[in-house]
Structure formats: structure tokens, C-alpha cells
Amino acid sequence: MSSEEDAVEFQNQRGLEALEVRKPQFISRSQERLKKLEHMVQQRKAQQNESPRPKQSLLPVRANKKQFTVPHPLSGKLQVAGEG
Known part of the structure; x- marks a missing residue:
């Protein structure tokens, strides 16, 4: 131990x-x-x-699921079918 460590311990x-x-x-x-x-x-x-947790989630995860954001109705970014 150094003298500083001794001083702190003291x-x-x-x-x-x-x-x-x-x-x-x-x-x-x-x-x-x-x-x-x-x-x-x-x-x-x-x-x-006693009871190890299963490593897999209880709910199935869909890897190919696409996530879409829903635009706010007043944002002007809504498209009517046939316009786009």
C-alpha cells in the first residue's frame, strides 16, 4: 500500500x-x-x-412485418387511392 492509501484507510x-x-x-x-x-x-x-426463463419470447416475432407510420390527417401527406 502507498502512503496515500494508508492515509485514506486511516x-x-x-x-x-x-x-x-x-x-x-x-x-x-x-x-x-x-x-x-x-x-x-x-x-x-x-x-x-428453480424456474429458468425460456430464451425465446412467448409471442412470435414476425421478421417480415413492415411497419408503416400513419400520417396525421391534417399534415397534407394523405393520398387518396388513384392520385399517387
């Missing part, structure tokens, strides 16, 4: 000690939040392992 340690002394509830709530998040991650992983 400051972080001092900050944690100050929090422990002045705001112990902050630390305990943070730890509880972390535990909940870790538990949620484990649940999601377990669910994914």
Missing part, C-alpha cells in the same frame, strides 16, 4: 469510529439494510435456478 477507520460513538443506530440500520439486500439477492438467484 481516515475511513476514524470516520467509522466516530459513527460508532455518535450514531450507533446508523451503523446498525445500515447493517440491517445490507442483510436484507443480500437475502433478496439469494432469493432471486434461487428463483432463477
Whole structure:
């Protein structure tokens, strides 16, 4: 470790000690939040392992489908059959 990294680690340690002394509830709530998040991650992983999703979409995708934009009726870009 470099001296800068040592200084940062020392400051972080001092900050944690100050929090422990002045705001112990902050630390305990943070730890509880972390535990909940870790538990949620484990649940999601377990669910994914139990029922893996199919890789294909449930709805068929039509590769040859053409998409047309519909012009606004007042845009002047409407064509009547036989004009074009």
C-alpha cells in the first residue's frame, strides 16, 4: 500500500469510529439494510435456478412485418387511392 492509501484507510477507520460513538443506530440500520439486500439477492438467484426463463419470447416475432407510420390527417401527406 502507498502512503496515500494508508492515509485514506486511516481516515475511513476514524470516520467509522466516530459513527460508532455518535450514531450507533446508523451503523446498525445500515447493517440491517445490507442483510436484507443480500437475502433478496439469494432469493432471486434461487428463483432463477428453480424456474429458468425460456430464451425465446412467448409471442412470435414476425421478421417480415413492415411497419408503416400513419400520417396525421391534417399534415397534407394523405393520398387518396388513384392520385399517387
